[in-house]
Amino acid sequence: MGEKRKKNRGEAAGRFERDNENGEYENEQRKKQKKQIEDKGEILPSMIKNKEKRSEVHAKLKHQKKLDKRKKIKARDAAEKRALELGEEPPPKNVPRTIENTREFDETVCKPDDEELFAGNDADEFSGILKREHIPKVLITTCRFNSTRGPAFISELLSVIPNAHYFKRGTYDLKKIVEYANKKDFTSIIVVHTNRREPDALLIIGLPDGPTAHFKLSKLLLRKDIKNHGNPTSHKPELVLNNFTTRLGHRIGRSQFSWSASGHIPQSTRLYILPASSVHF
Structure with missing residues (x-):
């Protein structure tokens, strides 16, 4: 017991000395700054x-x-x-300094005259839908343990995404749902994941051969939570994508367009903005 007390006292004394040294150093720095300001007459x-x-x-x-x-x-x-x-x-x-005009050159930014990019667009997974060869059909489901806010968020998605259908998850495995969606000619599956009674992620699966994307949800605000909110109409939407300039952003933008390319003249607008690795909707 005596040795432990001596050891604890020694550690406390060491900490006290270090704190005093740090305090003295900070005081010296403050005095130097004050002297510099006084020398300038400010x-x-x-x-x-x-x-x-x-x-x-x-x-x-x-x-x-x-x-x-x-x-x-x-x-x-x-x-x-x-x-x-x-x-x-x-x-x-x-010209004011902004993030955009001070950003370093990025090789992944798409250029309007990039022939390789446009050649890849004709052969990717979304070309059939964007060329109006297929009408997009979206299946929306949840994770196995749904929350109270999950159904409200899904109803928002159903009102925004045209030709979207809700499928109750229950105890079905995701592989079974994918097989069912392929048989019923769905082009995409959206899985709403919830955690602590809040939707926190979206898993978007392109059918029949992918790709699959995982988006984290943050700062979710439902329509009913907005004061004096309006209600969406049944008009076919048009997407306006801002800052999807990199190759990854270009691919994400094409995947978003594949939901709304319904073959009709767009009559409403959905705005997506991509600032600093996040999608605002």
């Missing part, structure tokens, strides 16, 4: 202890920034006006 609001004075200095700095911004805009407009009067080219406008 006073930051965070350096003022009095609350009223601190808020007053903060308001003055904010007002000064607005004035500086207005001066820059006026100077830029005056330079453009002067250049137009003299018949010269106006100075180039500043």
